[in-house]
Each structure stands twice: as structure tokens, then as C-alpha cells.
Amino acid sequence: MPTMTAAQQREQAKVAYDAFLAGCPSRQLLDRLSDKWVALVLAALAEQGTMRYSELARRLAGVSQKMLTQTLRTLERDGLLIREVTPTVPVTVDYTLTPLGSSLDGVMRQVKAWAELHMDDVRSAREEYDAR
Amino acid sequence: MPTMTAAQQREQAKVAYDAFLAGCPSRQLLDRLSDKWVALVLAALAEQGTMRYSELARRLAGVSQKMLTQTLRTLERDGLLIREVTPTVPVTVDYTLTPLGSSLDGVMRQVKAWAELHMDDVRSAREEYDAR
DNA sequence: GTGCCTACTTACCAATGGAGAGTTACCCCG
DNA sequence: CGGGGTAACTCTCCATTGGTAAGTAGGCAC
CATH class of the missing domain: 1.20.5 (Single alpha-helices involved in coiled-coils or other helix-helix interfaces)
Incomplete structure (x- = not known):
């Protein structure tokens, strides 16, 4: 065998x-x-401070409601953001990063910076590889 | 509607x-x-220098052959590592990070450092959340 | 009542990833 | 000269994941 x-x-x-x-x-x-949406949620919240569910949905264009809800829940569970329900006319929900969440965002921003610096190298490497 | x-x-x-x-x-x-294996491949290669396919498979325990091959190919395509075939008795293949690859690993190592620093916070947040 | 709003939840379905067997190519041993 | 062994894949099937779209709650405006 x-x-x-x-x-x-x-x-x-x-x-x-x-x-x-x-x-x-x-x-x-x-x-x-x-989970690719995690980084984007962190970035959006770090940028805007507090955001509502619908604002996040608009900002992270392309995310499904299901995945947005799901990632927000796990981030809440992990203590990276706080979820606050306000019982207004139609209920509104606000999300805010915790200090822990924004510290993670700080790290992720360095990854973003790397990408912006080196993405051209990656792109040209790809073209060369595909040409063979 | x-x-x-x-x-x-x-x-x-x-x-x-x-x-x-x-x-x-x-x-x-x-x-x-x-792609979760990317970071692990980078880490392994940064640690060991050059590694063979089978060494990587052993180091990244839990990876399937399919995914290992797939991630190695995309990393090669993106210019992050070099694939070198040596026509020995049974053919051997060596993988080495390029400078671009190790610079990305440097960034990823900071993510790893964050995790090691804050994972306890995350864990306790989870326990608290689950207790409610 | 009828409809509409926000923030979900649910049901279904297509795509992605994993497990494990099969494949190729080569040499060595008998 | 044929069987066996080995490295690095490659293929096939199945389970899990993620996307799409439709449905829900409940209060208010009409």
C-alpha cells in the first residue's frame, strides 16, 4: 500500500x-x-468612531447581512467592539471599538501600509509568472 | 415588496x-x-530559511497537500517565494522566501506579537460573553 | 388596517477546503 | 527486467462556509 x-x-x-x-x-x-470582513469592520470603525449597522453595511459594500451580523457578533464576543441597542422608533444599533479593538486595528493598519507599498511588486511578479 | x-x-x-x-x-x-495557510508558510520559511515540500507539510501540521501546493503556487506567483526543483533520485523541491516575502513576514510577525500579548483579554471577554 | 423602517434570522444553494487515494517519474534491488 | 520505494503532486468526493433572497418583529405614519 x-x-x-x-x-x-x-x-x-x-x-x-x-x-x-x-x-x-x-x-x-x-x-x-x-475572516476577511473582520479587518474591514475594524478599519471602518477606527475611521468613523461609532457606526450603526446600516452605515457599516453601506461602508463595507459587498458584505451580506448575514456575514456582517455574524462578524459583528464574534467581534463583540471577543471584546473588540461594543454593541449598543437604542430602542428608538425602528430600533437602532450602534457599534464602537473597544481599546482592545483599536489596538488590533493599529496592527492591521501596518499590514495595509505594507500592501500599499509593495502591491506593485506583487502585481508585476504576477504578470511575469503568467507570461511564462 | x-x-x-x-x-x-x-x-x-x-x-x-x-x-x-x-x-x-x-x-x-x-x-x-x-488564506490562513499563507501566514504559516511565511512564518515557517522565515524561521528555517529554505524548506522542502515535505518539511513544510510536516511543519504546518494539519494542512492538506492540496492546500499546501495551492498556497505555495500563489505565493510563488506573487513573488513572495521561489520554487526550485532539483532532479535528484525522487525529485525534491525547495522553497525559499524572496526579500519581498520576508518583508511581509516581518509585518505578520507583529500581528503574531499582538496575539500573544492580548489573547488572554480575548479569552476572558469570550468567557464573560458566553456566561450571559 | 396597510405599509414601511431597521436590524436581524432563516432556508436554500453554489463555491471553497479537507481527506484520502491515485499518479508520475525515477532508481535500485534481486 | 520487473517489483518496490519515494517525493511531490493531482484527482475525486464530501462537509463546511458564504452568498442570495425572503421572512420576522414591532411601532408609527397614513
């Missing part, structure tokens, strides 16, 4: 992986940042 | 979104980083 060794490797890998995950906070954060 | 206004908003949003996307490099990079 030619794939047996590979399967064994895979299994060993999984044990090591689980052990690694348990103690590795950066891995958990990466999973959170893998 | 109650959703008509929402649908219209959605459509307007999409136009604005496309226009925004065209000129916004940070958005393109975010899409790249959304």
Missing part, C-alpha cells in the same frame, strides 16, 4: 497539530483574521 | 464596491491573507 506512510504521517501530524493549537494563541488569532 | 429597497442598496453597493476594489491594493492583499 503506497499511501500508508503518508497516512501515518498525516495522523502523527494531527496529534502534533492539536497539541500545538492548544497552547498557541497566534493560531487562534489567525483563524479570526481569516 | 419589502426587500426592494434593500435589494437596490445591495446593487448600488456592488457598483461602488467594484470601483473601490479596482484601485485598492489593501483589499487585494487582505484576500490573500484570508
Whole structure:
């Protein structure tokens, strides 16, 4: 059986992986940042201060209501923003970054800065690669 | 039709979104980083220098072969790493970060540092939220 | 009442990612 | 000369994720 060794490797890998995950906070954060809307919500709120649900929906054009609600909930759960319901005529909901949230935004802004600096390099690398 | 206004908003949003996307490099990079394995490949290569395919597979335990190959290819295409085939007995393939790749890793390392600093806060926020 | 507004929730469906087996290409051992 | 072993994929199927669109609550304006 030619794939047996590979399967064994895979299994060993999984044990090591689980052990690694348990103690590795950066891995958990990466999973959170893998959600592409997170960074955009952080950026929007850092820019505007407090925003309403509908404002966010307009700003993050292209996001579905479902995903917006979902990411806002997980960010609230993680203590990165506060959700405040005001029982006005039609109920309005305001979202604001916590200090923790804005500190994460500070880091993400550096990633954004890198992108703006180097995206041309990436683009030309792509063209060269595609040309081959 | 109650959703008509929402649908219209959605459509307007999409136009604005496309226009925004065209000129916004940070958005393109975010899409790249959304692929959670990218950061891990960068970290592994930054740590070890050059690595072979099988070494990477072992280091990034939990990654499927399919995704590893896929992310390596896109990173190569974007000029972040170099792929070098050596025609040894069974062919071996070495991957090395380019200067561009290691500069991105530098940024990502700050994200990792943030995670290590603040993950406890996030964890306690989660517990508090779940307790309600 | 009828309709409309905000902020969701739900149902369905297409696309993405993972698991695992199969493939290629080569050499060495018997 | 044929079987076996190995590295790096590649393919196929299935589960999870995300998007789309429609529905809900509940108060107010008409």
C-alpha cells in the first residue's frame, strides 16, 4: 500500500497539530483574521468612531447581512467592539471599538501600509509568472 | 415588496464596491491573507530559511497537500517565494522566501506579537460573553 | 388596517477546503 | 527486467462556509 506512510504521517501530524493549537494563541488569532470582513469592520470603525449597522453595511459594500451580523457578533464576543441597542422608533444599533479593538486595528493598519507599498511588486511578479 | 429597497442598496453597493476594489491594493492583499495557510508558510520559511515540500507539510501540521501546493503556487506567483526543483533520485523541491516575502513576514510577525500579548483579554471577554 | 423602517434570522444553494487515494517519474534491488 | 520505494503532486468526493433572497418583529405614519 503506497499511501500508508503518508497516512501515518498525516495522523502523527494531527496529534502534533492539536497539541500545538492548544497552547498557541497566534493560531487562534489567525483563524479570526481569516475572516476577511473582520479587518474591514475594524478599519471602518477606527475611521468613523461609532457606526450603526446600516452605515457599516453601506461602508463595507459587498458584505451580506448575514456575514456582517455574524462578524459583528464574534467581534463583540471577543471584546473588540461594543454593541449598543437604542430602542428608538425602528430600533437602532450602534457599534464602537473597544481599546482592545483599536489596538488590533493599529496592527492591521501596518499590514495595509505594507500592501500599499509593495502591491506593485506583487502585481508585476504576477504578470511575469503568467507570461511564462 | 419589502426587500426592494434593500435589494437596490445591495446593487448600488456592488457598483461602488467594484470601483473601490479596482484601485485598492489593501483589499487585494487582505484576500490573500484570508488564506490562513499563507501566514504559516511565511512564518515557517522565515524561521528555517529554505524548506522542502515535505518539511513544510510536516511543519504546518494539519494542512492538506492540496492546500499546501495551492498556497505555495500563489505565493510563488506573487513573488513572495521561489520554487526550485532539483532532479535528484525522487525529485525534491525547495522553497525559499524572496526579500519581498520576508518583508511581509516581518509585518505578520507583529500581528503574531499582538496575539500573544492580548489573547488572554480575548479569552476572558469570550468567557464573560458566553456566561450571559 | 396597510405599509414601511431597521436590524436581524432563516432556508436554500453554489463555491471553497479537507481527506484520502491515485499518479508520475525515477532508481535500485534481486 | 520487473517489483518496490519515494517525493511531490493531482484527482475525486464530501462537509463546511458564504452568498442570495425572503421572512420576522414591532411601532408609527397614513
